[in-house]
Amino acid sequence: MRRIAVLTSGGDAPGMNAAVRAVVRSADFHGLETFGVRDGYAGLIEGRVEPLGARAVSGILHLGGTVLGTARSPAFRTTEGRRQALKHLDLFGIDGLVVIGGDGTFRGGDALSREGHIHVVGIPGTIDNDLIGTDFTLGFDTAVNTALESIDRIRDTAASHGRLFFIEVMGRHSGWLALYSALAGGATEVLVPERPTDVARIRERIRRSFALGKRFCLVVVAEGDDAGSAFEIAEAVAEGVDVDHRVTALGHVQRGGPPMMRDRVLGALLGDAAVAALIGGADRAMVGQRCGEVVHTPLERTWSTADRTPEDLLTLMDRLAR
Ligand code: ADP
Numbered sequence: 001m002r003r004i005a006v007l008t009s010g011g012d013a014p015g016m017n018a019a020v021r022a023v024v025r026s027a028d029f030h031g032l033e034t035f036g037v038r039d040g041y042a043g044l045i046e047g048r049v050e051p052l053g054a055r056a057v058s059g060i061l062h063l064g065g066t067v068l069g070t071a072r073s074p075a076f077r078t079t080e081g082r083r084q085a086l087k088h089l090d091l092f093g094i095d096g097l098v099v100i101g102g103d104g105t106f107r108g109g110d111a112l113s114r115e116g117h118i119h120v121v122g123i124p125g126t127i128d129n130d131l132i133g134t135d136f137t138l139g140f141d142t143a144v145n146t147a148l149e150s151i152d153r154i155r156d157t158a159a160s161h162g163r164l165f166f167i168e169v170m171g172r173h174s175g176w177l178a179l180y181s182a183l184a185g186g187a188t189e190v191l192v193p194e195r196p197t198d199v200a201r202i203r204e205r206i207r208r209s210f211a212l213g214k215r216f217c218l219v220v221v222a223e224g225d226d227a228g229s230a231f232e233i234a235e236a237v238a239e240g241v242d243v244d245h246r247v248t249a250l251g252h253v254q255r256g257g258p259p260m261m262r263d264r265v266l267g268a269l270l271g272d273a274a275v276a277a278l279i280g281g282a283d284r285a286m287v288g289q290r291c292g293e294v295v296h297t298p299l300e301r302t303w304s305t306a307d308r309t310p311e312d313l314l315t316l317m318d319r320l321a322r
Contacts, residue, residue, distance in 0.1 A: 001119070001278055003033045003094045005049060008066040009040030009073075009108070010101035012255060013125045013139025015263030016066040021057040022271025023098050023123075028054045030279060035092055039069040040101070041076035041108055044085040049092055061264060064142070064256040070101075076108050079115065086116035095119060096278040098271075100138070102126035103303035106286060110299040113284045121274045122286040122299055127255060130174035132304055133297025134288025138270070141262040143170070143254045144180045150250055151185035151218065158216040164206060164241060168230035168249040171222035175309040177254070178222035183313060187218040188321045194308045197227035199236045207241050209322075223249075269294065 006023045008016045020036070027034040036056075038048040060067050075081035089097065099109040100123040113120040124131045127143035147169050158165045167187075171177045175192020182190035188209055191197050206217050219237070221230040228236075230247050238245040259267070266289065273287040273294045285296040 001032060001096050003035065003092065004096035004098065004275070004278055005035040005037050005089065005092070005094045006052070006068070006098040006100070007037035007040050007044060008068045008070045008100045008125065009105040010070060011126060012065045012070050013127050013137070014064040014142035014257060014259035015138035015267040016100050016125045017060040017063050018259060018264045018267025019100050019123050019125065019138060019271040019274075020066070020068060021061055022268045023275055024052045024057045025054050026272040026275040030275060032275070032279075035094060036068050039071040040073060040105070041081075041085065042071040042073040043069070044088060045073065045075055045081050047088040047091070049088060049094075062258050064258055082112050082115055085112060086118065089116070089118055096121070098123060098274045098278070100125040102128065102137075103131060106131075106299045106302050110284050119278055119281070119283040120299070121277045121282055122302070123270045123274050124286060124288055124302070127177060128171060128174045129176040131286070131288070131302045133286050133290070133295065133302050135290050136262070136266065138263055138266055139259070140176065142257060142260045143177055144184065145260050146254050146257055147177065147181040147250055148184050150248070150253070151181060151187070151220070154248060155185065155216075155218060158218060161244065162215045164217045164219070164238065164243045164245040166219045166221055166230045166234040166237075166245065166247045168221045168223055168247070170250070170254050172224035174224075175222045178220050179309055179313055179317070182218075182220035183317055185218060185220065187220045187317075188214070189217075189219040190314070190317055191219065191221045191225045191227065191233065192309050192314070193222055193224040193226060195314065197225055197233070199227055199233065203237045203240045206237065210241065210243055
């Protein structure tokens with residue numbers, strides 16, 4: 001292995017830049033040349049590849065988003081698109097590729113490696129924390145903290161006016177962000193895509209909470225909840241509760257912003273681990289951190305749905321919200 005490339009793909013996540021920096025600097029340390037690919041797989045198909053030296057990644061560690069850019073690339077889902085991408089990797093003499101992103105990115109990386117002479121190693125980068133093989137993905141901690149800042153502000157208003165607030169956070173298929181924000185924000189209820197929502201039960205629970213002397217309630221809703229949007233759920237729940245209610249959808253403010261310490265450190269650790277993995281001959285593997293250890297997981301196992309939002313934390317929420 002002499003030349004490697006790095007790209008970021010799918011939804012941006014804080015900490016991606018920290019990982020890019022670590023890949024480049026660690027590769028430099030090991031005497032490898034690194035190339036950066038612009039805009040994920042779209043840039044790879046178009047040959048938008050450029051050398052990245054240790055100095056080129058100065059001053060990016062603390063930035064949210066991704067300085068390499070990211071894009072959705074329908075063309076990369078086709079064999080012809082991936083053939084083009086492989087052609088460009090060959091042209092530059094690149095034999096190792098680090099892909100930073102979520103499950104879609106890993107599906108693409110897996111297919112690419114199966115069809116060509118390229119070793120692919122993935123770094124989990126998504127605010128959804130929905131990948132198997134790592135306790136946390138890059139961006140999750142920062143996104144939870146961002147949501148939490150808004151929840152704390154909303155709590156002030158909810159408490160002052162004695163209101164019922166519904167707060168919608170990101171998570172189309174995954175409730176991790178909602179669960180951690182709700183648990184850390186002291187919400188009464190959390191609604192996640194992994195658990196069927198029983199509107200009547202929630203209405204009853206909230207009615208009881210107010211009857212028992214609670215002055216306000218926060219309900220955190222993942223955007224992909226099966227009962228609908230936070231606005232629809234609020235209408236259905238509030239019908240039987242005699243309390244003023246409001247709805248806030250946090251939206252895209254949750255994605256960007258400077259990475260928190262955990263995402264910077266995880267980016268450093270996994271960027272370095274990805275380079276070591278490539279040097280060690282790893283292919284179609286994701287580097288992750290479980291219980292403080294760096295571990296490798298086959299890419300094709302990372303997007304399995306077996307490991308869902310933790311039941312024990314959902315029950316803990318229920319126990320503490322009274
Ligand atoms: P994420 O990586 O955050 O899950 P996406 O699902 O948008 O984001 O995937 C990122 C990119 O990965 C897509 O734009 C596409 O180019 C590529 N990709 C996704 N799924 C596949 C697949 N099944 N086969 C090949 N490439 C894929």
